Structures are given as C-alpha cells and as structure tokens.
Amino acid sequence: MKILIQNGRMIDPANGIDKVQDLLIEEGVIAKVGEKMTAKGAEVIDASGKIVTPGLIDTHVHLRDPGQEYKEDIVSGTRAAAAGGFTSLICMPNTKPVIDNRCVVEYIIRKANEEGSANVFPCGNISAGSKGEVLTEMHDLADAGCVGFSDDGLPVISGEIMLRALEYARPIGKPIVVHAEDLSLTGDGVMNAGVVSTELGLKGIPWVAEDAMVARDIMLAEFTDSQVHICHISTKGAVEAVRQAKARGVKVTTEVTPHHFTLTEEAVRGYDTHAKMSPPLRTAEDVAAMKAGLADGTIDGIATDHAPHHPDEKNVEFSIAYNGIIGLETALPLTLKLVEEGALTLNQAVAALTSQPAKAFGLDRGTLAAGAVADVTVIDPELEWTVDAEALQSKSVNTPFNGWTMKGAAVYTLRSGQVTWKRQ
Amino acid sequence: MADSDVIILDQAGIDRALTRIAHEILEHNKGIEDLAIVGIRTGGDYLAALLQRKISQIEGVDVPLGAIDITLYRDDIGTRSDLKVGKTDILFPVTGKKVVLVDDVLFTGRTIRAAMDAVIDLGRPECIQLAILLDRGHREFPIRPDYIGRNLPTSREEEVEVDFDDNLQPTQVRLIKNG
C-alpha cells in the first residue's frame, strides 16, 4: 500500500521545511520526501495548490466516551476530527467513569484504534475520582498510554495536591494539565465580568479568577521544576504570566482555543447559549493578547476544547445552559483566518496545530520526516464553505459559528497512511 | 387646502348652526335641568365647549361640560396599532343626567356607538342625545342625531373635515373630493 502526495506545498515546521515537493507513504510510514517523485503502483493524490502538513493535533477535546455517548462518542468525535484535518487528539478525563484507572485508558485507545478515525491520547486524571484528594496511579496510567494528567473542568483547588501532582509527575515525564480557575472567584458567574455582563444582568466571572490560578500553578511548576500545561488560556494577564515564566525558564506550556481568539463577550448579547463556555469569551483586548501570544510563541498550540452537548442542554435559559461548543471542524479555517489577517505566518499557524502541541506533550507526531508515522493533512486554503451545524460530523450541533462562511478546509486527512477523510 | 375642496360652512355659518342647536337643546329639554354636554375627542370636544358657552349666554348658567375619548371602545381596536389613547374628562356623575353627545361629523355611526358605551360605563344617564355639526349619511348602525347643523349628501369616497384654529375655534367645514 503506497500513497504518493504530489505537488503540494509541504509545510513541516518541525523540520523547517516549506516548499513544493512530493511525499511517499509506504506501510503507514513516511517513506520518502523529495521533488518530482514517482512510485510504481502508488495511489496518487494531486495536491497542486494545496498545503501538505503533518496531521493536525488537538490537545484538548471532550469525546464524552465512555458515559455520555448521546453527546458524542469516540467514533463520531474522531470522524469530526478527521473532517477538520486532525489526526491526533488528547481527550480530557471528565468522562463517566473518569480516566483514573488503566481500564478506561485501554478502552479509549482500543476503541479509537479499532473504530475511530484519529489517534486518541487520553489525558488521565490528577486525582482519583477527580475529587482533588488522592493522586491517581500516574505511572500505571502513563504506561497504559496517558500523555498527561488533568482534573479538567474541576480545577485543583488544593495547593498541596497540585504541588504533589507536579512532584509526582516530574519523573514520569508527563505534564500536569490544568484548567486554571479559582472557583471561589468564579462563584455562580456565567460570562466574563465586565460591561456586557453588567448590562445583561448576568453574573460575571472576573479575569482575576483565571489570572490568579495561572500564577499559582506557574509558581508551583517553578517550585517543583515540573511541567505544567495551562489549558485554554483566555486572558491577557494569564498570557503575560506565561510569557514571563517562559522567559525565566519555567516548564510551562499553553494552548488557546479558536473561539477565544475569534469571539468576544459581545457574542453573549441576545443570550446566545452557544456563546457560553468555560473559560468565558473575554474582551477584544484579550483576543488581541491571544493573537500576540501565538505570534511570539508564548502560546504553544491551538486546541479546540471541543465540548459537545445535546440541544436540550443548550436550548435553555443562559444561566443554566451547559458550557462549551464543538470545535474540531471549524478550528482550521479559523486559524487560517489569523494568517489572512496577518496575525500569524502560515508556518506559525501550522506549527501551532502540529509540531508545537506534539512537543508540549512529547508526542511522536507533528512531523513529516522520513520514518515518521504517516499522519498527514492536505489543506485547500482557498476553499470557501458555509458552516451548517447539522451537516457536521460531530453528533452535536452546539457551535456559535453556524452559518459562518469559512475559508480553508482539509481535503484529505491520513492517519498512519490510511485516508480517514476525503472532502467531497 | 386643495382647489377641489368645497367649503360647506364658513365660520359665520358654523356659529349660526351652533346657536340654533343651543336653542333646540334648551327647547327640547325644557331648560337646563340635569343637562350635561359631552364632546367626543377630538373635534367634538371643542364644539361642545362652544355649545356650552352659548347655552350659558342664553340661560346665564354653566351646564356641566365633559370630554370623552372613545379609543378604548372602538370596534376595530386590537387590529390597529395607530390608536392613541386620549383622556376622558367627565368630572361630574353622569347618572341621572341628560347627556348631549357632541361630535363634528356623523358618518357610519360607529364612533357614536362607542361613545354611548363609554358614557354608560361611567354611570346611568337619564338619556343620551346627539348633536352633530354635519351629517354626511352612510350609516352602518341605527343611529340618528337629535340636533343637526347641516345635512350633506356625500359619496363614500369623499371626506369631510372640520378645521379648527390654534384657539380651538372652528373655522370652516370642507368637503374633500377624492379620486
């Protein structure tokens, strides 16, 4: 089984490559990269005018499997991933049951391998039962395939537990992944605290709830010399804290979602529950800080925080609607938009979706070097399409981008040399 | 005022008509006992004030004067969004009174029906009478005026307007020929 991808503009930030050349895949591995190649018996993909990149990596998704398959499951979630150009996902452990033991890890990986359309790397829990009290068996979880540890959605409030988690994970070599938020400051807030929340009469979540916890977690990482990965960063202050920490050598990595660099709190007007997420949509100033953070490398990667919910959980009053939106199928064009508006170079954008997240989590992906697993995405950067939530691959339809005109899409997605998505 | 408009009554004509109506009211009711004048907003209320003044000039006594807004009693309310609600000012009990309703132009009779309902909601008058400056026909309800300034056969397409000056004095009655 050979596949030859011809004439595409190959962008491979991990190897500093950006030029038109061909790529030959044999037996699921990248066999050779070069100009004007031919290969007997190979299936040929003509990538003229397209961009060929390493398979995209999303470090933050909720696949809802096991336990909430009515929202999404590993099959539908990875199909949505493939349609969005992603070949690797890191799934968060707020499943039912949570990912605090080897059994659940093995179930997820097996199902993804057997029935899924993307690699799934589970993020195990920091604490047993996600209760924030006792550490999970991190060695065992890592051996089973976990690439990091998080109690995502439920911030680790206890400083002691966070300190111990960082200390314990350090020799294992996996990051502690944090949803950094001081819940006592969030209270029952439902959107960013500011003028819009004041006007709409909705309880606000102040930026300090994120900034304060990011600062604490960075300091704990610094104190323990262990790696912390800050999930879905959303405030100007948090980006600045990461920037300063990186400058002094703290092992901190972070990610930003497309919605946090695209939308502001203004999207909440009209009480649109598709604009309700955690962390909340912030201000234009914060959006600018996200772009600047991506541009200067403070923010390592772009992650979707793909969070499927059933319409019954969104079609309610704003205050009681669930947090989150789906994002796998809209992340790529929203990222390319940053390139079009000049916030990022195309190489920076690709790096934020491939090599950088791979590096943050120590994944052997995100590269097109000969010998690497053939996870490849072929992108048509000019393709215009309109988002129709109902027509997306995800089981859920909770997206604020429904009806938006997007530019750019994955036309081929290959995992280990197998085509997982071909755009019709 | 368009060239095609026809003046039906000028200021002097209106004044003579109202003077005659004032006398007729007094004659018909044998004086002013229990008499009350109620004008229908807007237009009828200005004429009612004039009539009341004329009656008091004749009799030397002011009869009670009121104004009624019939918007809330219209039969087309709820299908129209352009109906401004005016104030009803009847500061005397209507029960037992001989109420003379005053309006400028009588047409379908629907306004008068509404005005009668509005008055009855305020109490039980001994009787209700109707004074009209101009009757143009085309009744849709069985309503007949007791006092008429002028009868004027019109076609449905035509309009009749009573003009008032800034002091709310009637200046002329115009027939507007449309189409």
Add this chain to the structure above:
Amino acid sequence: MAFNHDHILDMKQFSAEDITTILDTADSFKEISQREIKKVPALRGKTVVNLFFEASTRTRTSFEVAAKRLSADGLNIAASTSAVVKGETLEDTAQNILAMKPNIIVMRHGHSGAPHYLAERLEGVSILNAGDGCHEHPSQALLDMMTIREKLGGFEGLKVTIIGDIAHSRVARSNLIGLKTMGAEVRLAGPGTMVPREFEQLGAKVHHKIEDAIDGSDVVMMLRIQRERQGKTLIPSTREFARYYGLNPVKLKLAKPNALVMHPGPMNRGVEISSSVADGEQNVILEQVENGVAVRMALLYLVSGADGSIDG
C-alpha cells in the same frame, strides 16, 4: 403614533419617543382607575397570562388589575424554574401555555434573558417582561418615570440618585437606561460590593459615599436590601448598611428641597430607609403603586395593538 414593539423585553428597546408614548398613554389610563366603574372594553376577548417563575405579589397583582380594567381575560400561572435536562424546559412550559392561545404572556423569571429566550421561540404571542433575573424590569422603571414626570414635569437635566444593591437590581438597570434615554443624569450609589464600576461605562455616575450622590438630587430612589438573596458577602450587616448607606432625614436634606423619595417596595424600614423618611411628605411610594396599574394598562394596550399588524 407608531409603537412598533411586538414584545416588551427591556428599556434598551425604547426610543425617547416610545417612552413618551407609553407615559402619555398611561396618563390617559390613570383616569379609568379613578372611575366608579373601573373598566373599559379595550382588550375584550384577549387573554393575558401572568407566568411567574418567582413569587411576586405586587407586580403580579398590578398586572392582574391592569388586565382586568382593560376587560382582558387573565390567568395566573405560578411555575417553577427547572434544572437543565430535568423535567419540563422553559420552552415546554411556554408551549403548553401557548396551546391555550393567549395574546400576551406577562412573565417574571429568575434568569436574566428568559423573556428574550421565549420571545425568540414563540409565535403569535407578545411577551411582556415583568422582571428577569438581575437584568431588567421595564414596567417598574416606566411607573417610576411616570411618577417623576407627573411630579416634576419632565426629565431633561434632572438628577436622579438610585441607592442600594445596584449590581443585582433589575429596577436600577431599567431606570438607568430609561432615564438616560430621556435626558436625566443618573447617579448610582452604594457599597463597593453593590455598585460595580462598569456602570460608569453604561452612562451612570457611580458614588460610594451616598451624601455625595444625594447632594442636589431631584429624586432619591432607594432599593430594597434583600437580606435573604444577597448572602453574607456583600455587606457585613444591615446595621452598618443602614448607618452608612441608608436614607434618613439628615441625608435627605442634601437633596433639593422638594426632592422625591421613591422605593419600589416592599420597604425595609430601618435598613435602607428610616421610618421618618418613609412616612415623610416627600415620599411618593403610593403614587408609584397607583401609576403602576396605569403604566401596565398602557403596556398591555400598546403591545396588543401591535399584535400581528406590525412589520418589523
């Protein structure tokens, strides 16, 4: 007269002209309540549903009286807010009521934006917001404004001070927006926990020393301190609140000599308002209640006139 509103959701939707239309209409309706037979047939055959998800005797009764005086058929439904994905949703509840073909739903709900949610989803019915969460309470602001206009003749250049838990007050928000639209100056005052500085950006002047706020005011409006709702974290005690932020005759002297004292009720005597001020000659609290019926009649009338006959 053009009143192009199918729903009455908040004060933001109104122009100065709209507000004047509502207040003029309410002035006309006030007379009806002074008659022996307090009833006109304006809304005969129309059904008004009071859908209250929060207990409220005053507002509900006021709307009920208003509907009855306009000859509408009214019914009261006390509903409870459901948890998400458990039992009936708000839309389910509303669709059930809609099946009974009401013309107007007057609703109060604990969640900000709930009336907007229903207005977006229901067809053929007008939604009238009787208070949503911490967002708005337009009929309360309009009755306050009617009272102010009646007593002081207009709004241009007036200084209106609102004191209390502004952050959680829908009355304050609606009054702020309405009064600003009509050209008044609005001052908001209270402790730092109750008056967020964001209100400056919404056009108010924020004060934390109420003496500064009251100084030269034409109107002083006190909000109810809801001990049960505001928990422990906003103020240390009602005693301290009363002393530093409550209205008493000494502080009231700083306002203009005939300044109005208003309160949306029910009052906490001795907390936000001292009894001598509550019983004083400057208070217009009962006029507010009376005008509440007239304003609600006007809103029901205007929104029903717009029913079905308005494009856009």
